[in-house]
Amino acid sequence: MAVSFVNPEGLPATDLYRHVAVATGAKQVFIAGQVAVDADGGTVGAGDLAAQVEQCYLNVAKALAGVGGSFGDVVRLTVYVVDWTPDKMTPLIDGITRAAAKLEVTPVPPFTGLGVSALAGPDYLVEVEATAVMD
Numbered sequence: 001m002a003v004s005f006v007n008p009e010g011l012p013a014t015d016l017y018r019h020v021a022v023a024t025g026a027k028q029v030f031i032a033g034q035v036a037v038d039a040d041g042g043t044v045g046a047g048d049l050a051a052q053v054e055q056c057y058l059n060v061a062k063a064l065a066g067v068g069g070s071f072g073d074v075v076r077l078t079v080y081v082v083d084w085t086p087d088k089m090t091p092l093i094d095g096i097t098r099a100a101a102k103l104e105v106t107p108v109p110p111f112t113g114l115g116v117s118a119l120a121g122p123d124y125l126v127e128v129e130a131t132a133v134m135d
Helices: 049-065 086-103
Strands: 002-006 020-024 027-034 074-082 111-116 126-134
Touching: 020 074, 027 049, 049 074, 049 086, 049 126, 074 086
Parallel strands: 074 111
Antiparallel strands: 002 020, 027 126, 074 126
16 A cells, blocks of 8 residues: 655644545555453553553554554544543653554554543543555
């Protein structure tokens, strides 16, 4: 799969993500929202937003590996954060950075962050869904 990430002229530059992904490939993959759970369904990082973001990204990567892909195939992310306030940006970025290091990727797919009042479980602070394009 060939993908290029672009910040077009006239849009603000950011190091966390790019505004546009251009992908060529034959298979589109849509990953359901992933929360911070381990393989046994136990919550990872209770009360720790950075740890939960990291686990969500790792779970997205596991979902993609299950269909022959990798996090490098991701072309779009949507991140839902419970009770969003600007002070949560630092742990959000910390979790993304830690996951990117483990996955050996640069976290640049287009990214939409949304504040929500709650998720499916009371211990979940964040949920991440992804779209990928693969050959």
